[in-house]
Amino acid sequence: MSCEHLICARCSNPVIEGRCPTCRISRSELHRHGPSVPPVLVLAALVAFLFAAVVLQRMQ
DSSP states (O other): OSSTTTTTTTOBGGGGGGHHHHHHHHHHHHHHOOOOHHHHHHHHHHHHHHHHHHHHHHHH
8 A cells, every 4th residue: 555645634734744743753653664674784694605615616
């Protein structure tokens, strides 16, 4: 669901603008997402895993 087309019942403005406390609360609830992992961190973990795999393979 998106708040782009929602109108606030309290201030009669688009919720996306967040003009009143009710708009801001509704907007934050609609756009709340779980914690995300930055792509750089995923790439760094992948590189570290590949490096560890290469090191372990050469030790055998």
